[in-house]
């Protein structure tokens with residue numbers, strides 16, 4: 001499996017203390033993504049200008065702490081990362097076999113306190129579907145609490161339900177055309193999977209990343225509320241996550257322009273009104 005980040009986190013990616021794995025690759029292209037290094041399946045070279053050394057590239061793609069990515073695109077050897085290990089340049093992901101991953105997780109299980117466990121997120125965790133499903137099955141058999149954070153767009157997501165203790169799903173927009181414009185793909189499968197999860201999964205947490213000028217209009221919020229109200233609610237919790245620009249530096253380190261502007265910040269009063277409306281419908285709001 002391709003993993004671009006891993007580490008412990010408390011409560012934000014599931015209950016308790018969790019070992020969180022970020023899986024490489026995503027089928028959406030959200031310009032506000034805070035983990036852009038995980039977007040492309042093929043990975044990306046991440047640079048830290050301060051530590052970038054000319055001498056790690058035999059093809060002269062690095063000069064004066066600047067990387068010429070046009071040269072890298074033609075490069076077969078990638079000597080900068082295959083022959084060197086520096087802070088200045090690295091490939092976004094590392095590969096690990098399912099056997100080794102399961103062993104690593106079980107070995108860390110003494111750290112899973114307060115109802116914790118392991119979380120798979122991304123990128124989009126379900127892009128590596130077969131490996132993810134196999135891993136979830138083995139961890140469930142070992143009694144490990146599992147959480148998956150997903151954009152919900154995989155057509156076989158339901159197959160994973162019996163092996164996911166806590167399912168965390170993003171709901172970015174209810175309007176299909178707007179969703180396509182914002183993320184590059186339709187939301188039809190996501191909406192269907194959220195409906196199924198609300199019916200079938202015992203522990204579903206739905207998150208809305210609230211982005212100014214993308215999904216914070218009165219019409220968008222009305223659509224969300226209508227959709228949420230239509231879901232079975234005893235097993236479902238909801239949460240709003242306001243836009244932040246934590247990912248900005250990472251976009252630059254990947255060599256990409258960060259296109260979000262200040263307009264993406266959502267007014268606190270909009271968030272509060274939306275949150276109050278969710279509670280007003282008798283739905284369960286859960287802050288993580």
Ligand code: SF4
Nearest residue numbers: 057061072075079080
């Ligand atoms: S990918 Fe190739 S061309 Fe680019 S910095 Fe690394 S070694 Fe040089």
